[in-house]
Amino acid sequence: MAEDASTPDKGWPLRTWVLAALGALLALAIQQIDTRLGSDPAWRDRLAPGLGFLLGVGGVAFGLIWERGRLAFAVSAALVAGVIAAGTFLWSGMPGEARLGPDWYLTCGLLASALTLVLFQAMQDGEGATVPSRSFAGLRERLGVLRYPAVHGHLWSNALLLGAGALFAALVLGIAHLLAEMFWLVRLGFLRDLLRESAFTAALVGAGFGAALGLLRDRGPIIAALRRVTMLVLRVLAPVLAVGIFLFLGALPFTGLAPLWETGGTTPIMLTGAMLALFLVNAVVGDAPEDESRSVVLSASAAALGLFLLPMVGIAAFSSGLRIHQHGLSPDRLWALTFIIVASVAAIAYAVAILGARGWFGRLRRTNLHLVFLLAGLGLLLSTPLLSFDRIATSHQLARLANGRVSPADFDYRALWFRFGQPGRAAIEKLATGSSDETVRNLAGETRKLTDPWQDGPAERAVRAGHALDERLTILPAPVPLDERLRARLVRFDACGDVGDCLLHHVPGEDFAVVVAYPARSCAGCTPSVRLIWTVNGVWSDASQYLAEGDVAQAMAARIRTGDVVIRPVVRRQLFIGGEAVGETLPMAGNVPGKPDAP
Known part of the structure; x- marks a missing residue:
């Protein structure tokens, strides 16, 4: 008879051994896919990583959801989670492919996979449902019996299990390397040789991670207790954040909103603050009525944080709107707009729940359950090419x-x-x-x-090398027109850069120039630097030679202003073997001891 998932397992050693073996096999398969298919252009960008994510995410999902007697349900849920994650690569390609910055498509795909798995786990718990546990029969009935404690509990338990499993796998790998070095002390190098093989390392890490999931899931009450303790510790931060946000919002009438728009980071800062506020509100609310905080201070802080979501999201929306009006749409701004819409929905829902009649903790938990469905569906939609x-x-x-x-x-x-x-x-x-x-x-x-x-x-x-450069450039020994290539070379970071005065010694026709870059006046403690730049086949090279900085650069700049700047040929002695120079320059024959050698 299947054990009810709502009660913790009393120990299932078979699951630990199966997950360890499965983890080793899946990790080895992913390594082989990357090695054998990742070098093929037809597979590298989409199919290979997609298959790897199908196996990886699906395997992790299976390890998190598999219960005694419910193999079919676990395999089905793991396939759904893996297909969602793999589909992101099939639709969008590798992270960063022709796109700079965070890959939000992949983030949304993983978010949809994680939340879908949590909903499957809560469905499996059933909490009084009489429909079969080993199939998807009665799916509608199961959705009707989803409870917030199960959803929220699995969400946190999964995060703790994954973190602990990764730590255990890292510890296993570290012990393996330690043993390899110990064996090497007695001239036994077999373990060292094995650890040099990526296939063996992958299988070892996968086995360690799978075994950790099995061992930890057999100790469900410990994970549940750890989750509750984490919530109890985190909820004490709610008053701190509430006071901080209150002071910030209270200062706005006196400082004005103009400083917010000058930073360029208002939207991400406000959204991050809103996310943290929402997180701490739920730490105070708890999973169930018995977990609710009884402290008036914590309850008031949670209510304040929930209400502060509206002005914070409003500031983020206005800031993002200004940027779109000034510079038009970009993928990053569209993502920011999407996050603002989701945050606005959450802020309004939280305000309605908090400002209603008594018992807003319960209403907030029901609101969170609805938001989980919204985020899972939206994450799945945004990971597809339907909204490019x-x-x-x-x-x-x-x-x-x-x-x-x-x-x-x-x-x-x-x-x-x-x-x-x-x-x-x-x-x-x-x-x-x-x-x-x-x-x-x-x-x-x-x-x-x-x-x-x-x-x-x-x-x-063109802009930087135009009038902006002329206003801060001094040309010696005499002002001369500069060609566009030299001007473009001067505004690079290792020459005149973007700001600060610049001294250039250059004579038309010569294949070199000396640049003295002075720091901006606002840069306290910064010092000038001197560099040499030159041409290669008539084109100004991207390379440069550092000459001096600080006081030495100041003294060198004074000599440069006198015009005594010249490049001279030098003679050197060096060993040649087979026509190739070897070693360092040797002193010239007949050098007087105590005097410097010729370069």
């Missing part, structure tokens, strides 16, 4: 360029190339070959040559 933020943002930016809201010179071609995914890259290719505007064609064509997202785009280089 890259495509939407690219179309909006091209429309702004076409209708003249942004000039060709001010358009951010580099962002489209690196931050808008494949649609952005396709748009740059199209602009470079088919735009009717010559400026757009030239700037888009230059953008296609960029290989590093931190390189200046052609439009940025």
Whole structure:
């Protein structure tokens, strides 16, 4: 007879051994996929990582949900979680593929997998349901008996189990390396050799992780107690955060909102604060009525934090709206807008629950249960290509360029190339070959040559190397016009940079220049630096040679101003073997002891 999932297991050694073996096999399979298929371009970007995530996420989900006598249900739930995570790669590709910054598609896919698994775990608990536990029969009835304590409890238990399992696997690997070194002391190197094999390491880590899940799940009451203790400890932070947010909001009438828009980080800061506030509110509310805090201070703090969500989300929404109005849509701003919408729904729901009649703790728990369904569905939707933020943002930016809201010179071609995914890259290719505007064609064509997202785009280089450079540049021994390539070289970080005065010694026709870069006046403690730059085959090289900084640079700059700057050929002695120079430069023959050697 199957043991009811709502009661903890009294020990199931078989599950521990099965999960250890399964963990080793799945980890080995993932390693082989990465080794054998990851080198094939047809598999590398999507199919190989997708298959790896199907096995990895599915295996972890199986280890978290498998109960005695409920194998079919566990396998089905694990397949659903694994398919959701794997689908993210099949739809979106590898993280960072043609897209700079956090990969929110992958985040949403993993979130949907995690929340779906939690709902399956709560369904499996049943809490009084009479439908069969070994199949999906009566799914509608099971959804009707979902209880917040089960959902919230599994969410926290899964996080604790995964963290403890990862720590145990790391400990197993560390012990293996220690034993390998101990055996090596007596000239037994077999374990060292095994640990050099990635296949053996993967199987060892997988076995350790699987065994940890089995062992810890056999001690469910300990995990439940640890979860409750964690909540009890965290809830004492609610008054601290409530007072801090109250002081912040109370200061706004006196400081004004203008400083918020100058930082550029208002939206993520407000959303992070709102997330932390929501987290601490639920620490006070607890899983069930018996877990609720009886402290008036903690209850009042939780209510205040729940109500503070509205103004914080409002500030984030206004800040994000300003950025969109000024610079148009981008994938990052669309993601921020999505997070703001979700946060707004949560803030309104929390305010309604808190401001209602007595018993708002219970209403808040019911609200959280509904939010879990919302987040699981939204995460699944956003992990698919049905809502392609890259495509939407690219179309909006091209429309702004076409209708003249942004000039060709001010358009951010580099962002489209690196931050808008494949649609952005396709748009740059199209602009470079088919735009009717010559400026757009030239700037888009230059953008296609960029290989590093931190390189200046052609439009940025033109602005920085124009009047902005002239205003802070002194040319010696006499002011002369500078060609565009030298100007573009000077605004790099290892020459004049972006800010601060700059001294350049350059004579037209010479293949080198000496640059003295002075720090911005606002940089306390910063010192000038001197560097040498040169040309290679008539083109200014990206390389530079550091010469001096600080007081030495000041003294060198004074000599540079006198015009005594020249490059001279030198003679050196060095050993050659087989026509190749070997070793360091040797002293010149006949050097007087105590005097410096020739370079």
